[in-house]
Amino acid sequence: MIDRNDDGPILEIENLSISFFTRRREIPAVMDFSAVIRPGEALGLVGESGCGKSTVALGIMQDLGVNGRVTGGAIRFKGRDLTAMDEAGLRRIRGSEIAMIYQEPMASLNPAMTVGRQLMEVPMIHEGISRRAARARALDVIGDVRLPDPGRILDAYPHQLSGGQQQRIVIAMALMSKPALLILDEPTTALDVTVEAAVVDLVRGLGEKYGTSMLFISHNLGLVMEVCDRLCVMYSGEAVERGSIGDVFDEMRHPYTQALFRSIPLPGADKNTRPLKAIPGNFPLPHERPPGCNFGPRCDYFRPRRCDAGDIPMMTVPGNDRHGSRCLRFGEIDWNAPLPRAETQASAEIGAPVLQVEALKKYYEVAANALFGGHRRVVKANETLSFTAHEGETLAIVGESGCGKSTFAKVLMGLETATGGSILLDGAAIERLPIEKRGTDLVSSVQMVFQNPFDTLNPSMSIGRQISRALEVFRVGKTEAGRRARMLELLDLVKLPREFATRMPRQLSGGQKQRVGIARAFAGGARIVVADEPVSALDVSVQAAVTDLLMEIQRQNRTTLLFISHDLSIVRYLSDRVLVMYLGHVVEIGTTDQVFAPPYHPYTEALLSAVPIADTNVTKRHIVLEGDVPSAMNPPPGCPFQTRCRWKPQVPGDLCETELPPMRELGGGHQVKCHLAEDMLAQMEPVITLAAE
Amino acid sequence: MVPFLIRRVGLMLLTALCLTFIVFWLTNLPPNLEKLAKTQGTVRMTDAQTASWLETRGYARPLPVKYAEWLGLIPAWTYEDSYGNAAGRCIGDGIAPEDAPRRCGVLQGDWGQSSVFREPVSEIIGKRLWLTGKLMFWVLLVMVPSALLIGVLAGMREGSRLDRTLSTFSIATTATPEYVSGVILIAVFASSAVGLKWFNGTATGAMEDATFANFTLPVATIALFGMGYVARMTRAAMAEVMTAQYIRTARLKGLSFGAIVWKHALRNALIAPFTVIMLQIPWLLNGVVIVETLFNYKGFGWTLVQAASNNDVSLLLGCSVVAVVVVLLTQLISDVGYVLLNPRIRIA
Numbered sequence A: 001m002i003d004r005n006d007d008g009p010i011l012e013i014e015n016l017s018i019s020f021f022t023r024r025r026e027i028p029a030v031m032d033f034s035a036v037i038r039p040g041e042a043l044g045l046v047g048e049s050g051c052g053k054s055t056v057a058l059g060i061m062q063d064l065g066v067n068g069r070v071t072g073g074a075i076r077f078k079g080r081d082l083t084a085m086d087e088a089g090l091r092r093i094r095g096s097e098i099a100m101i102y103q104e105p106m107a108s109l110n111p112a113m114t115v116g117r118q119l120m121e122v123p124m125i126h127e128g129i130s131r132r133a134a135r136a137r138a139l140d141v142i143g144d145v146r147l148p149d150p151g152r153i154l155d156a157y158p159h160q161l162s163g164g165q166q167q168r169i170v171i172a173m174a175l176m177s178k179p180a181l182l183i184l185d186e187p188t189t190a191l192d193v194t195v196e197a198a199v200v201d202l203v204r205g206l207g208e209k210y211g212t213s214m215l216f217i218s219h220n221l222g223l224v225m226e227v228c229d230r231l232c233v234m235y236s237g238e239a240v241e242r243g244s245i246g247d248v249f250d251e252m253r254h255p256y257t258q259a260l261f262r263s264i265p266l267p268g269a270d271k272n273t274r275p276l277k278a279i280p281g282n283f284p285l286p287h288e289r290p291p292g293c294n295f296g297p298r299c300d301y302f303r304p305r306r307c308d309a310g311d312i313p314m315m316t317v318p319g320n321d322r323h324g325s326r327c328l329r330f331g332e333i334d335w336n337a338p339l340p341r342a343e344t345q346a347s348a349e350i351g352a353p354v355l356q357v358e359a360l361k362k363y364y365e366v367a368a369n370a371l372f373g374g375h376r377r378v379v380k381a382n383e384t385l386s387f388t389a390h391e392g393e394t395l396a397i398v399g400e401s402g403c404g405k406s407t408f409a410k411v412l413m414g415l416e417t418a419t420g421g422s423i424l425l426d427g428a429a430i431e432r433l434p435i436e437k438r439g440t441d442l443v444s445s446v447q448m449v450f451q452n453p454f455d456t457l458n459p460s461m462s463i464g465r466q467i468s469r470a471l472e473v474f475r476v477g478k479t480e481a482g483r484r485a486r487m488l489e490l491l492d493l494v495k496l497p498r499e500f501a502t503r504m505p506r507q508l509s510g511g512q513k514q515r516v517g518i519a520r521a522f523a524g525g526a527r528i529v530v531a532d533e534p535v536s537a538l539d540v541s542v543q544a545a546v547t548d549l550l551m552e553i554q555r556q557n558r559t560t561l562l563f564i565s566h567d568l569s570i571v572r573y574l575s576d577r578v579l580v581m582y583l584g585h586v587v588e589i590g591t592t593d594q595v596f597a598p599p600y601h602p603y604t605e606a607l608l609s610a611v612p613i614a615d616t617n618v619t620k621r622h623i624v625l626e627g628d629v630p631s632a633m634n635p636p637p638g639c640p641f642q643t644r645c646r647w648k649p650q651v652p653g654d655l656c657e658t659e660l661p662p663m664r665e666l667g668g669g670h671q672v673k674c675h676l677a678e679d680m681l682a683q684m685e686p687v688i689t690l691a692a693e
Numbered sequence B: 001m002v003p004f005l006i007r008r009v010g011l012m013l014l015t016a017l018c019l020t021f022i023v024f025w026l027t028n029l030p031p032n033l034e035k036l037a038k039t040q041g042t043v044r045m046t047d048a049q050t051a052s053w054l055e056t057r058g059y060a061r062p063l064p065v066k067y068a069e070w071l072g073l074i075p076a077w078t079y080e081d082s083y084g085n086a087a088g089r090c091i092g093d094g095i096a097p098e099d100a101p102r103r104c105g106v107l108q109g110d111w112g113q114s115s116v117f118r119e120p121v122s123e124i125i126g127k128r129l130w131l132t133g134k135l136m137f138w139v140l141l142v143m144v145p146s147a148l149l150i151g152v153l154a155g156m157r158e159g160s161r162l163d164r165t166l167s168t169f170s171i172a173t174t175a176t177p178e179y180v181s182g183v184i185l186i187a188v189f190a191s192s193a194v195g196l197k198w199f200n201g202t203a204t205g206a207m208e209d210a211t212f213a214n215f216t217l218p219v220a221t222i223a224l225f226g227m228g229y230v231a232r233m234t235r236a237a238m239a240e241v242m243t244a245q246y247i248r249t250a251r252l253k254g255l256s257f258g259a260i261v262w263k264h265a266l267r268n269a270l271i272a273p274f275t276v277i278m279l280q281i282p283w284l285l286n287g288v289v290i291v292e293t294l295f296n297y298k299g300f301g302w303t304l305v306q307a308a309s310n311n312d313v314s315l316l317l318g319c320s321v322v323a324v325v326v327v328l329l330t331q332l333i334s335d336v337g338y339v340l341l342n343p344r345i346r347i348a
Helices: A053-060 A087-093 A115-126 A131-144 A150-154 A163-175 A193-210 A221-227 A245-250 A255-263 A405-413 A440-445 A463-473 A480-493 A498-502 A510-521 A540-557 A568-574 A602-610 A678-683 B002-027 B030-040 B047-056 B063-071 B121-156 B161-175 B178-189 B204-208 B212-242 B245-252 B257-269 B271-287 B289-294 B300-309 B313-341
Strands: A011-021 A026-037 A042-046 A068-077 A098-101 A181-185 A213-218 A230-235 A238-244 A353-367 A376-390 A394-398 A420-425 A446-449 A528-532 A560-565 A577-582 A585-591 A618-620 A663-665 A671-673 A688-690 B078-080 B086-088
Touching: A011 A053, A026 A042, A026 A053, A026 A068, A026 A213, A026 A238, A042 A053, A042 A221, A053 A068, A053 A181, A053 A213, A098 A163, A098 B245, A115 A131, A115 A150, A115 A163, A131 A150, A131 A163, A163 A193, A193 A221, A193 A602, A213 A221, A221 A245, A230 A245, A230 A255, A238 A245, A238 A255, A255 A540, A353 A405, A353 A560, A376 A405, A376 A420, A376 A560, A376 A585, A394 A405, A394 A568, A405 A446, A405 A528, A405 A560, A440 A446, A440 A463, A446 A510, A463 A480, A463 A498, A463 A510, A480 A498, A480 A510, A510 A540, A540 A568, A560 A568, A577 A602, A585 A602, B002 B063, B002 B313, B030 B047, B121 B161, B121 B212, B121 B257, B121 B271, B121 B300, B121 B313, B161 B212, B178 B212, B178 B289, B204 B212, B212 B257, B212 B271, B212 B289, B245 B257, B257 B271, B271 B289, B271 B300, B271 B313, B289 B300, B300 B313
Parallel strands: A042 A213, A042 A230, A098 A181, A181 A213, A394 A560, A394 A577, A446 A528, A528 A560
Antiparallel strands: A011 A026, A011 A068, A230 A238, A353 A376, A353 A420, A577 A585, A585 A671, A618 A688, A663 A671, B078 B086
């Protein structure tokens, strides 16, 4: 428990350096890192993958594996140096005084042990309490993390719970011994936005209730703003800026922080008039860091012989509360200078309809149990899906996992065939043509960019060969030389150097791999490209560049882009029209402006509220959806959203529970599938409001 | 669970049917029958004599008919020679032709007569299976716990000195065939070459009365060979589990290393080796033939070799049925055990 009279910090990290030792060399992962967390304070640690933020967390836990070692500095927890502590002492602290919450809840729970036993274990080893007392405590804590029916949950195995419930169990496990410090390592990355919002809400509430200090690790600036009091930005193993949320967000004093904010789509950004600004270049590898400032080679304010002269210490920014920056020039840079206007693009003209989807249905029959058979059940993955997509248009399909957006993509690609309804591509029906029966033209005109660029490239084939192979399949070019020339053109198109043709996928970064994926998709002059979460596996600074590339190629080729995503910020930034899906139904469709402004469908409203926005000028109404998405095997009767809808009481009678709402036209092509009366819809207030600047 | 078991038993019957038919067909190929006739009759039989020998013993008829008779689906053949002596499938020692049942096949519980041992097949198989079963029981009792122990100890700290020592040991034992390790063991522990003479070099006595002295060496020989394989599998599973995130969770909960291995890792690490152990049982059943020969222990493997080299149709068929039942039964146990170990799988 926290000693309330003790004013000293809970955690004090001083000039911490951590290295991993391989056979060939020492790889410094964290260098000269300092941070202080006071009682009840939440510190956010932000940075891209590979910047060392998780290493800091594992360093605090002293769990660096066989190769990792603290090479300098100290980690003092309540005044005791953890780096000098023996195994037994560390065991007493782990789990009881410092607890950790992990990124993937499913993987963090033992699959062969009931949730109850995993929870009860914690106080039983640390406080030696009886099984019965531990169970009582577990029931209590499960109530605290707002899980229904605690008794049943305790006897369940992890796989019987949903992702959101699993993460609540991991949180409950961390709270079992009332720790003084909670380390959260990307706790919501694997979760859907509405679940993420509920978990974040819970974490914040529990932090206040128990007075726990928190170290919150995330790559999402918006989340950090919602949870934390203070913030530390890391880049390539170093803390580059730290301070209170207000100071860092509004008076940033490091070029990397500024570049990071400019590369994320905040409200107000627009692909044509205010495009995102990607950070040029690549993240340096740990053993290839430049001399001096690590960010130097990618920095707009870089001065040779000054920024690369020697190590740069953290310097205090005068006037602010413990605000520091690791930039030599922070006093000279005009931080309020407006972003140099990038050339504005004329918005692409929307052409004739290319794709018409009419009442499309896709049902799956599944056996209840894969290994032993059992009753067959029907999963209604897509239910009466209707929309039109035009040439040169970006249509975003938005929804949480299990809403049927990927099923639709599969049917469109021909990986599955439709159960009912029709898909017309340029007037020809394709909904019942499986991919093996599609002609070359059709296959090359409907292409896909996949979510995970790491798994979609053949690891043993060179980049050039993979693109040429796509050209061969699409029968582009008559000779090998012709195809090779076209392949090099495609590399130019996706802005990869031509030398990359001979490289292997493992030599490329995530963003570069995704560019290869894009080149492949556009190789045969695609009419429609389905981009399934094309940037969600990439780092923030790379996302902007890949998104812009996709937009640019689309503009040139007048391709119809179906952009599948759950990230509403990026959807708002790049799409012309938005289609919101829930449990296989289209619940709202309209232009981006129509969907992002009231009147909303109640589900869209909740989705918008759930998206964390990294802007202190934005005020957001707080709507938390309780419960999980119902199973598509057993959807609720009537309106699919009725089980979680906060507007349901406003609809007279039991209309929502008995009848599927019709698709209603609200004017200008804006359609909503909802029973709410006109006047109720008109009363809706905007979820996001931008304070006047 | 019940429909699942019914399906499994049905599958077992079907497999047994197919396999016995194949064995039946192979043993009834003309050259094999000729060989049978010459070993049972005299080697100097003329072709005509051979043909008549086969004729009078019911071998020279269509294959499906003979197979159906073996199964007991259709009435068995009978033959009456010119002297009025009746012969037939169901007419044997002590059974008068008048009393003989019309059908006598597997369905009637009659597995036929072994031509080599001149005894009913069911008696031979029963006796030999019991002997091999005794051997297998002790082998499993020694092999499984020690293999799991070696695997878990090696896998819990991958790359440690303990791991490397145990891994080398298990690779060495698996890489040494039984006829090598058996000979070495006999030389070291049972001969005057080294002079230890702790154990007997033959296990013939163990068929009647197994003792520590006469049974240790055959058990050790098989156990050593099988152990390495299971230990390697266990080590791999354990090493993988130890890198899983939930093990890190357990570590960062403050659990001691022993508690992590015992409470969190073990059950998850045993899922994969369990299947392998169950696969070892059918292998033991047939694979022990070398050791049985080496130690002169007349078990199931030895019987199988005798039956095969003498083209003893009935005995071979009986052996193959036993083999199918054992394979599928162990797979059934393995699937059920898998469900018990892995809560993620439920039987509908």
